[in-house]
Amino acid sequence: MSTAETCSAARLAQPTLATLTAARKNAWLHRLANTLSELTPAIIEANSLDVAAASASSAATRDRLTLTAARLEALGRGLREIAALPDPIGEVENQVLRPNGLRIGRMRIPLGVVAMIFESRPNIVVDAAALCLKSGNAVILKGGKEAAHTNAALVGAVHAALRAEGLPVGLVGHLERREDVDELLRQTQTVDLVIPRGGEGLIRYVTENSRIPVVQHFKGNCHCYVDAGADLDMAENIVVNGKTQRPGVCNALETLLVHEQEAAALLPRLARALQGVELRGCERTAEHIKVVPATEDDWHTEYLDLILAIRVVPSFEAALDHIRRYGSNHTEAIVTRDYARANAFVREVGSSCVAVNASTRFNDGGELGLGAEIGISTSKLHAYGPMGLRELTTQKWVIYGEGQVRA
Amino acid sequence: MSTAETCSAARLAQPTLATLTAARKNAWLHRLANTLSELTPAIIEANSLDVAAASASSAATRDRLTLTAARLEALGRGLREIAALPDPIGEVENQVLRPNGLRIGRMRIPLGVVAMIFESRPNIVVDAAALCLKSGNAVILKGGKEAAHTNAALVGAVHAALRAEGLPVGLVGHLERREDVDELLRQTQTVDLVIPRGGEGLIRYVTENSRIPVVQHFKGNCHCYVDAGADLDMAENIVVNGKTQRPGVCNALETLLVHEQEAAALLPRLARALQGVELRGCERTAEHIKVVPATEDDWHTEYLDLILAIRVVPSFEAALDHIRRYGSNHTEAIVTRDYARANAFVREVGSSCVAVNASTRFNDGGELGLGAEIGISTSKLHAYGPMGLRELTTQKWVIYGEGQVRA
Numbered sequence: 001m002s003t004a005e006t007c008s009a010a011r012l013a014q015p016t017l018a019t020l021t022a023a024r025k026n027a028w029l030h031r032l033a034n035t036l037s038e039l040t041p042a043i044i045e046a047n048s049l050d051v052a053a054a055s056a057s058s059a060a061t062r063d064r065l066t067l068t069a070a071r072l073e074a075l076g077r078g079l080r081e082i083a084a085l086p087d088p089i090g091e092v093e094n095q096v097l098r099p100n101g102l103r104i105g106r107m108r109i110p111l112g113v114v115a116m117i118f119e120s121r122p123n124i125v126v127d128a129a130a131l132c133l134k135s136g137n138a139v140i141l142k143g144g145k146e147a148a149h150t151n152a153a154l155v156g157a158v159h160a161a162l163r164a165e166g167l168p169v170g171l172v173g174h175l176e177r178r179e180d181v182d183e184l185l186r187q188t189q190t191v192d193l194v195i196p197r198g199g200e201g202l203i204r205y206v207t208e209n210s211r212i213p214v215v216q217h218f219k220g221n222c223h224c225y226v227d228a229g230a231d232l233d234m235a236e237n238i239v240v241n242g243k244t245q246r247p248g249v250c251n252a253l254e255t256l257l258v259h260e261q262e263a264a265a266l267l268p269r270l271a272r273a274l275q276g277v278e279l280r281g282c283e284r285t286a287e288h289i290k291v292v293p294a295t296e297d298d299w300h301t302e303y304l305d306l307i308l309a310i311r312v313v314p315s316f317e318a319a320l321d322h323i324r325r326y327g328s329n330h331t332e333a334i335v336t337r338d339y340a341r342a343n344a345f346v347r348e349v350g351s352s353c354v355a356v357n358a359s360t361r362f363n364d365g366g367e368l369g370l371g372a373e374i375g376i377s378t379s380k381l382h383a384y385g386p387m388g389l390r391e392l393t394t395q396k397w398v399i400y401g402e403g404q405v406r407a
Numbered sequence: 408m409s410t411a412e413t414c415s416a417a418r419l420a421q422p423t424l425a426t427l428t429a430a431r432k433n434a435w436l437h438r439l440a441n442t443l444s445e446l447t448p449a450i451i452e453a454n455s456l457d458v459a460a461a462s463a464s465s466a467a468t469r470d471r472l473t474l475t476a477a478r479l480e481a482l483g484r485g486l487r488e489i490a491a492l493p494d495p496i497g498e499v500e501n502q503v504l505r506p507n508g509l510r511i512g513r514m515r516i517p518l519g520v521v522a523m524i525f526e527s528r529p530n531i532v533v534d535a536a537a538l539c540l541k542s543g544n545a546v547i548l549k550g551g552k553e554a555a556h557t558n559a560a561l562v563g564a565v566h567a568a569l570r571a572e573g574l575p576v577g578l579v580g581h582l583e584r585r586e587d588v589d590e591l592l593r594q595t596q597t598v599d600l601v602i603p604r605g606g607e608g609l610i611r612y613v614t615e616n617s618r619i620p621v622v623q624h625f626k627g628n629c630h631c632y633v634d635a636g637a638d639l640d641m642a643e644n645i646v647v648n649g650k651t652q653r654p655g656v657c658n659a660l661e662t663l664l665v666h667e668q669e670a671a672a673l674l675p676r677l678a679r680a681l682q683g684v685e686l687r688g689c690e691r692t693a694e695h696i697k698v699v700p701a702t703e704d705d706w707h708t709e710y711l712d713l714i715l716a717i718r719v720v721p722s723f724e725a726a727l728d729h730i731r732r733y734g735s736n737h738t739e740a741i742v743t744r745d746y747a748r749a750n751a752f753v754r755e756v757g758s759s760c761v762a763v764n765a766s767t768r769f770n771d772g773g774e775l776g777l778g779a780e781i782g783i784s785t786s787k788l789h790a791y792g793p794m795g796l797r798e799l800t801t802q803k804w805v806i807y808g809e810g811q812v813r814a
Contacts, residue, residue: 015731015755015757018755018757019754019755090754096776098774098776102765102769104775104776107753109757111787111788112757112787188614192787192788193788207595207618208618211614211615213620213621213786213788214620215788231810233810234809234810237810237812238810238812240812241812241813242812245812245813324422342807346514346805347426347497348422348425348426350422350425350516350519350803351803352803352804353803353804353805353806354803354804354805354806355805355806355808356805356806356807356808357807357808357809357810357811358509358806358807358808358810358811358812359811359812359813361812361813362509362806362808362811362813363804363806367505367813368511368804368806369503369505369511379620380518380519380599380600380801381518381599381600381620381622381788381789381801382788382789384801384802384803385802385803385804386804394787394788394791395791395792396757396758396759396760396761396791396792397759397760397761397770397775397792397793398753398760398761398762399760399761399762399763399765399769399770399775400749400763400764400765401762401763401764401765401769402764403638403640403641403644403645403764403765404764404765404766404769405644405645405647405648405649405652405765405766405768406648406652406766406768406769406774
């Protein structure tokens with residue numbers, strides 16, 4: 001099938017799904033979990049081809065690519081968790097009785113057809129199919145060629161589970177060639193939303209070339225500001241957690257801003273607590289601890305690694321200025337005891353998640369109570385922050401009347 | 408100033424507005440109402456130049472262009488109504504206490520900088536500036552050259568009111584040249600959202616050329632389906648209201664679908680009630696009343712005029728099929744006494760507004776309880792249906808902790 005045909009098939013299949021009961025969608029999710037378990041040997045064999053072809057890549061890249069029996073089991077558990085989440089479709093919000101007797105509300109409906117364009121992590125095949133279909137959307141998947149065998153095996157499992165549940169396989173379209181991307185980005189009649197996930201290059205390419213609305217899941221250059229008078233035990237915990245608990249993810253901490261009043265007390269203990277982390281500091285940081293001198297580039301960089309940029313700032317306002325200039329609208333935290341500055345930070349920092357006295361690592365669908373997420377949006381339109389099932393839907397207006405007309 | 412400079416000035420001015428109290432924003436709205444009233448003679452003089460230049464245009468076009476003292480007074484009343492609406496900014500929804508003690512909620516924030524690209528109606532200058540600024544957004548206005556003098560006079564009033572309230576005039580940017588549009592559509596660093604309002608050509612051009620997210624306010628090819636067994640008095644009222652109460656607007660009725668069982672009883676009385684309306688019917692319609700034969704084009708057309716397309720359908724499903732094929736996702740209504748078909752219509756029609764036993768004319772911000780609207784979105788992303796103050800905002804996540812870190 002051509003790209004246009006794959007998208008048309010998804011568009012045609014989607015209305016059936018839009019009104020399917022949650023019970024049937026959940027049955028498919030459980031079936032898929034079982035199918036993954038049954039097909040584990042075949043999937044791991046396909047995956048071994050991709051991993052072998054990536055022998056020249058970094059250990060981190062190969063790790064992202066690799067599926068093991070344990071990882072497939074975790075994917076299956078994730079599917080059962082998505083099945084357990086409430087179905088957002090059909091829910092009516094804010095139903096009111098208008099003065100003219102009309103009952104008016106907003107009903108949650110699927111977006112329609114969602115296209116995911118992603119790199120490396122093949123688990124996205126399963127996660128995206130599960131979240132899109134549970135929220136009533138058909139999905140078009142375009143993964144990277146580095147995971148081609150694994151992606152094909154996982155799509156095979158997804159299709160097998162659809163067939164077994166009597167659902168059209170066209171609900172999950174699969175594109176495999178690089179040139180399909182350009183064609184896909186022009187399918188304005190059949191695709192409602194494009195979500196790119198991967199490196200900066202991929203996201204820029206999709207944003208610049210898509211005729212379809214794009215929700216960007218862009219970089220997380222996350223900041224933590226330690227205020228004058230902050231609890232330094234708390235600050236140390238939050239910084240260490242943000243930087244080291246899982247450095248390769250988008251909500252990991254990248255730049256620490258320290259009020260000058262706390263620099264002498266905080267920086268030496270942090271340097272001890274962050275052993276194994278490369279510290280890149282401004283000149284004033286270097287007065288207190290041994291650091292690699294930070295350059296302008298460091299303030300812009302999402303390391304996704306055990307590297308932390310540190311800047312000593314003269315004031316709360318200087319911290320806000322730094323965040324406005326270098327932040328990526330992802331996640332920023334403040335550690336403070338001051339009521340007014342806590343409130344000002346929450347009000348004035350425009351990122352998708354703003355935390356007071358908590359780790360940046362909490363900007364995550366599971367931690368924020370959404371359940372599984374398809375990614376974290378740094379686009380302000382439609383969804384800002386983690387995108388779970390609800391963020392893959394929209395609302396239409398519903399009016400129940402008894403013959404009312406406009407005067 | 409260049410287009411890029413105008414957009415940068417708006418971006419720089421917007422953060423002040425984002426945290427401004429509702430009281431100060433409302434003071435500006437009242438001031439603007441007074442300013443319009445004071446400047447009425449000058450605005451009408453500017454307007455007369457545009458109206459004179461449009462002498463070759465249709466009466467409808469000249470009417471859309473014309474401002475009178477009464478219309479300026481109505482604009483002023485609209486401003487005071489917007490001042491009276493609740494301010495959505497800062498509102499926190501769904502705040503919950505998580506098991507780990509974190510308090511988590513979603514705080515409503517402005518989108519940032521909104522660009523309005525519009526044609527003919529100069530009142531959009533005032534409405535858009537009011538709605539955008541009340542919702543904390545800066546706005547860039549690009550009107551059509553047919554209203555150039557009027558737009559400039561109205562922007563002058565808006566700027567005068569900003570100055571009088573000590574607010575930066577950069578909050579409302581004004582672009583006047585055709586070539587500014589292309590430049591504007593590339594300002595991804597400073598503009599968050601583009602809203603085109605006007606003819607199909609303008610909307611297509613903006614959608615195809617924008618690198619910035621676009622919310623389309625596209626055409627309303629609205630349908631009413633009269634079901635078998637419907638109350639025919641009610642059907643007549645709803646059809647007459649939908650078609651004739653204000654035929655030039657996007658929620659006016661364009662195509663009537665009649666179940667074959669009601670055709671003989673309903674069509675002749677409708678033909679009498681719709682005197683002065685040109686009826687274009689299918690062959691089966693022509694068996695009952697005198698009509699212009701409808702062509703395939705008629706099913707696609709948004710007349711915005713006293714013309715109604717009529718089709719007799721053999722079943723409820725045939726009506727749904729017609730709507731799926733020709734509908735524009737704007738507004739559709741059903742007139743029925745049947746519980747199951749009322750529910751099925753609401754569930755299966757995906758338009759931004761679906762009405763049971765009510766006129767299509769109710770798809771309107773005021774009628775749906777939003778207050779003033781900036782337009783009616785037929786895009787599913789971000790806002791679907793009327794866009795009021797809330798639909799010009801987004802939400803960020805706010806986390807209040809006491810030192811929590813992720814395990």
